[in-house]
Amino acid sequence: MAETMLAADGTPLKRSLARALRRQKLRALALIAPLLIFVLITFIVPIASMLFRSVENDIVANTLPYTVEALADWDATGTDLPPEPVFEAMFYDMFLAAEAKRHTRLGTRLNYEQTGISSLFRQSGRRMDDIADISYEPLEDLDKSWDDGETWYALFNARGDIDSDLLDAQRKRIAALTDGDTSADINFAPDAQLSALLPLAAREYTAWAVYVATQNNRDPADRDPWESVAPALVTDLQTADLSRYSGPMADMLRAAQQAALPAPDYAAAFADMDDDWARPQPWQTIQTHSSAYTSGYFLNAVDAQKTPEGVAWQPEEKQILLTLFGRTIWMSLLITFSCIALGYPIAWLLANLPMRQANLLLILVLLPFWTSLLVRTSAWKVMLQQQGVINDVLVWIGFVADDGRLIMINNQFGTIVAMTHILLPFMILPMYSVMQTIPPSYLRAAKSLGATNWTAFWRVYFPQSVPGIGAGSILVFILAIGYYITPEIVGGTKGVFISNRIAYHISSSLNWGLAAALGTILLAAVLVLYWAYDKIVGIDNVKLG
Amino acid sequence: MANTATDQAFVEFERVQKSYDGETLVVKDLNLSMPKGEFLTMLGPSGSGKTTCLMMLAGFETATHGEIKLDGQPINNIPPHKRGIGMVFQNYALFPHMTVAENLSFPLEVRKIGKSEREEKIMRALGMVQMQDFGGRRPAQLSGGQQQRIALARALVFEPELVLMDEPLGALDKQLRETLQFEITRLAHNLGITTVYVTHDQTEALTMSDRVAVFDDGRIQQLAPPDQLYEEPENSFVAQFIGENNTLMGTISKITGDQCEVTLDDGEIIDAKPVNVSEVGQRTRVSIRPERVEMNKERLSPDAHTLKAEVLEFIYMGDIFRTRLRVAGNDDFVIKTRNAPDQVRLTPGTQIDIGWLPQDCRALDA
Numbered sequence: 001m002a003e004t005m006l007a008a009d010g011t012p013l014k015r016s017l018a019r020a021l022r023r024q025k026l027r028a029l030a031l032i033a034p035l036l037i038f039v040l041i042t043f044i045v046p047i048a049s050m051l052f053r054s055v056e057n058d059i060v061a062n063t064l065p066y067t068v069e070a071l072a073d074w075d076a077t078g079t080d081l082p083p084e085p086v087f088e089a090m091f092y093d094m095f096l097a098a099e100a101k102r103h104t105r106l107g108t109r110l111n112y113e114q115t116g117i118s119s120l121f122r123q124s125g126r127r128m129d130d131i132a133d134i135s136y137e138p139l140e141d142l143d144k145s146w147d148d149g150e151t152w153y154a155l156f157n158a159r160g161d162i163d164s165d166l167l168d169a170q171r172k173r174i175a176a177l178t179d180g181d182t183s184a185d186i187n188f189a190p191d192a193q194l195s196a197l198l199p200l201a202a203r204e205y206t207a208w209a210v211y212v213a214t215q216n217n218r219d220p221a222d223r224d225p226w227e228s229v230a231p232a233l234v235t236d237l238q239t240a241d242l243s244r245y246s247g248p249m250a251d252m253l254r255a256a257q258q259a260a261l262p263a264p265d266y267a268a269a270f271a272d273m274d275d276d277w278a279r280p281q282p283w284q285t286i287q288t289h290s291s292a293y294t295s296g297y298f299l300n301a302v303d304a305q306k307t308p309e310g311v312a313w314q315p316e317e318k319q320i321l322l323t324l325f326g327r328t329i330w331m332s333l334l335i336t337f338s339c340i341a342l343g344y345p346i347a348w349l350l351a352n353l354p355m356r357q358a359n360l361l362l363i364l365v366l367l368p369f370w371t372s373l374l375v376r377t378s379a380w381k382v383m384l385q386q387q388g389v390i391n392d393v394l395v396w397i398g399f400v401a402d403d404g405r406l407i408m409i410n411n412q413f414g415t416i417v418a419m420t421h422i423l424l425p426f427m428i429l430p431m432y433s434v435m436q437t438i439p440p441s442y443l444r445a446a447k448s449l450g451a452t453n454w455t456a457f458w459r460v461y462f463p464q465s466v467p468g469i470g471a472g473s474i475l476v477f478i479l480a481i482g483y484y485i486t487p488e489i490v491g492g493t494k495g496v497f498i499s500n501r502i503a504y505h506i507s508s509s510l511n512w513g514l515a516a517a518l519g520t521i522l523l524a525a526v527l528v529l530y531w532a533y534d535k536i537v538g539i540d541n542v543k544l545g
Numbered sequence: 546m547a548n549t550a551t552d553q554a555f556v557e558f559e560r561v562q563k564s565y566d567g568e569t570l571v572v573k574d575l576n577l578s579m580p581k582g583e584f585l586t587m588l589g590p591s592g593s594g595k596t597t598c599l600m601m602l603a604g605f606e607t608a609t610h611g612e613i614k615l616d617g618q619p620i621n622n623i624p625p626h627k628r629g630i631g632m633v634f635q636n637y638a639l640f641p642h643m644t645v646a647e648n649l650s651f652p653l654e655v656r657k658i659g660k661s662e663r664e665e666k667i668m669r670a671l672g673m674v675q676m677q678d679f680g681g682r683r684p685a686q687l688s689g690g691q692q693q694r695i696a697l698a699r700a701l702v703f704e705p706e707l708v709l710m711d712e713p714l715g716a717l718d719k720q721l722r723e724t725l726q727f728e729i730t731r732l733a734h735n736l737g738i739t740t741v742y743v744t745h746d747q748t749e750a751l752t753m754s755d756r757v758a759v760f761d762d763g764r765i766q767q768l769a770p771p772d773q774l775y776e777e778p779e780n781s782f783v784a785q786f787i788g789e790n791n792t793l794m795g796t797i798s799k800i801t802g803d804q805c806e807v808t809l810d811d812g813e814i815i816d817a818k819p820v821n822v823s824e825v826g827q828r829t830r831v832s833i834r835p836e837r838v839e840m841n842k843e844r845l846s847p848d849a850h851t852l853k854a855e856v857l858e859f860i861y862m863g864d865i866f867r868t869r870l871r872v873a874g875n876d877d878f879v880i881k882t883r884n885a886p887d888q889v890r891l892t893p894g895t896q897i898d899i900g901w902l903p904q905d906c907r908a909l910d911a
Contacts, residue, residue, distance in 0.1 A: 444605055445638035447625040449652035450703065456626075459651070463642045 054516035076308035087266035136230035161192035186213035351435035410492025434468025561611035589760030631700035
């Protein structure tokens with residue numbers, strides 16, 4: 001029948017059923033809600049935001065907005081330096097960043113891409129005032145009033161129309177730079193006429209006003225602006241047409257224009273500050289990494305890098321991560337296989353012993369779980385080191401000479417031994433739970449049909465235990481691939497995993513972007529393996545208990 | 546009958562004992578000899594040692610003492626896979642990761658039989674159990690009865706001379722069980738296979754077997770063809786275990802040849818046939834089958850003793866009537882009468898006289 005089934009009251013049966021089940025579903029949801037919320041807040045959201053850092057790169061554009069804009073058209077593949085406007089933009093960006101103490105952060109970020117750029121930024125930040133003084137001191141000498149904050153305030157504060165575009169733009173600029181809130185009232189608004197007449201000076205003064213008002217809680221009306229307004233004003237006056245201007249300080253402005261005060265030669269000033277600024281490399285680095293989202297961290301994670309010419313391999317001596325990934329996967333596979341080899345007989349014994357003995361054995365299997373991971377790993381250190389228990393015994397029975405003690409720790413061997421031991425229960429338990437469900441009568445049946453012990457095992461028992469091996473292997477492999485403490489303690493330099501590198505970037509080099517990229521790759525690798533396993537073996541065949 | 550096939554025993558247990566813990570014997574002094582082609586059932590309550598015997602024969606348990614012989618050869622030290630014994634398990638034990646055809650192919654492959662011959666044998670075996678069309682299925686896709694047929698086919702496909710069956714029909718419903726009982730016996734007889742069948746279901750044992758070995762407490766209590774087992778139980782365990790049975794306790798008061806008189810505990814005297822009692826004054830348990838109790842005095846000999854009985858309950862069961870009586874202080878005395886047109890339906894409270902032919906009433910050990 002094609003007609004829809006109806007319940008007794010005439011509603012469609014499906015809707016009736018859904019309504020009846022809704023209460024159950026709501027109750028089930030309510031039961032898992034606390035855990036779901038807990039996991040969401042404390043686990044999934046932080047991890048997602050952490051992983052997001054692997055592509056996040058707005059620090060360059062946030063710190064050097066005008067420089068990035070000016071650099072956009074520059075051809076970074078040549079040997080030419082960028083044009084003067086880039087240096088000019090860089091001066092004002094850098095000046096503000098130095099005042100906000102943000103330039104070192106950017107230096108650190110760019111140092112991941114070009115070694116040495118961090119100190120270049122740090123030192124240059126300190127010397128921005130020297131460049132500003134090129135114009136500031138002559139201006140001050142010309143008229144003492146320029147030294148007074150009230151003069152500047154009176155000049156730029158709005159009398160008629162407000163240039164609200166400029167104000168909004170500067171609020172955004174400061175907000176992006178400081179990660180702070182810049183929406184507060186600042187008791188200042190740029191005058192539209194002045195900002196048209198003196199755009200650079202109006203921009204820098206507004207930026208300063210927003211900064212002191214929102215970040216330092218000062219009233220811009222009675223503070224002196226930063227020196228950077230002076231070169232901005234002088235630069236503006238070189239081209240400004242003051243003939244029709246009649247607002248405040250008109251005379252002072254005309255006087256300053258006629259005095260033809262020196263504006264900084266920005267490029268020369270930067271070159272004077274540090275030779276590096278006279279080379280294209282720092283500019284190339286800034287331009288290459290100026291986009292808000294970058295694939296740079298991921299490229300770094302696989303030993304590649306972004307260059308002006310495109311993607312290229314890292315220099316030979318910096319290539320380490322692909323090797324580490326390869327080693328992590330290879331050693332995790334080795335550990336998984338040794339767990340299978342060691343765990344299978346135990347699981348078989350557990351599943352076939354009488355209850356009492358099986359329980360005792362199970363306790364022995366689980367015993368390691370009762371001691372701390374750190375203790376177990378340290379115990380292996382005691383066992384494996386050159387003056388350790390195993391070597392002592394081997395020397396004592398004459399198996400190795402006293403001067404030929406085996407090196408079993410701080411290398412891959414140590415990591416594999418210790419991790420196999422630590423992860424073994426995760427292999428045994430799923431195998432045990434699967435083997436428990438295989439009745440002994442299968443083996444008997446096979447033998448009664450004429451199979452030898454080995455054939456009976458291999459053709460009848462083993463295929464049925466494969467789901468257990470699969471479950472154990474997935475568990476052990478996924479745990480192993482992300483293991484950190486054990487390789488850290490017993491791995492030395494040859495036996496460390498990719499996670500140790502992640503930890504290094506999180507806590508020592510503070511290159512969180514790279515750490516996040518490495519973590520994302522690790523996560524993706526596990527998901528791909530999981531997917532492949534599902535395709536080949538079928539995840540439905542996995543039994544964990 | 547099977548015993549006529551050959552005089553030489555095909556399967557032999559000689560003084561076999563089995564202990565698991567070294568303290569108690571599960572099988573005590575088992576002696577059994579089976580001719581070729583016989584269908585023998587081991588029947589007994591759980592823990593009576595019947596399955597242990599089967600497992601010793603299959604080679605999965607070793608005898609603690611004694612010898613098991615197959616076709617004259619001692620097999621105590623031969624591993625199970627070399628004994629060439631087909632076996633059907635209680636839970637079928639079909640390999641779940643193989644198809645039906647692969648399951649059947651398994652015993653042939655391990656015997657290194659060529660592909661074409663294998664296929665031929667598989668088809669023949671499937672044909673025997675009417676499952677030709679199921680070769681490509683997995684065991685999980687079959688019903689319980691179908692799985693049992695396949696298990697049977699697998700045990701037969703390599704043409705063993707001896708097949709062991711360990712409660713193979715235990716998990717099936719009644720109707721299916723009866724169909725398969727018939728099929729198994731038919732196959733076993735047609736192929737001339739010697740079969741040892743273990744069950745705790747007495748109906749199954751009686752309907753299928755050439756001979757039944759009743760096990761209790763690690764011993765064979767009686768080994769006899771089904772009719773003899775039912776009608777002439779040799780001790781009170783067998784009498785109780787096989788079929789329904791009325792018992793009365795008493796003391797032997799007179800023995801003359803194959804007839805004796807028993808004084809029941811309430812003083813009444815009845816006639817009986819002495820089976821394993823020998824002297825006057827011995828305690829005895831008298832056993833009478835419900836269908837051998839007679840209410841019609843005219844069918845008894847004139848001097849037969851009768852007992853007074855009170856009807857307690859009348860149960861209509863279709864083909865028969867089942868009437869529960871109080872006889873000589875026993876409230877569970879049951880008689881069965883055929884649902885014939887002239888048969889009276891007794892109402893509870895009625896007083897009647899009952900009796901029996903002396904040979905139907907067996908005086909056994911107490």
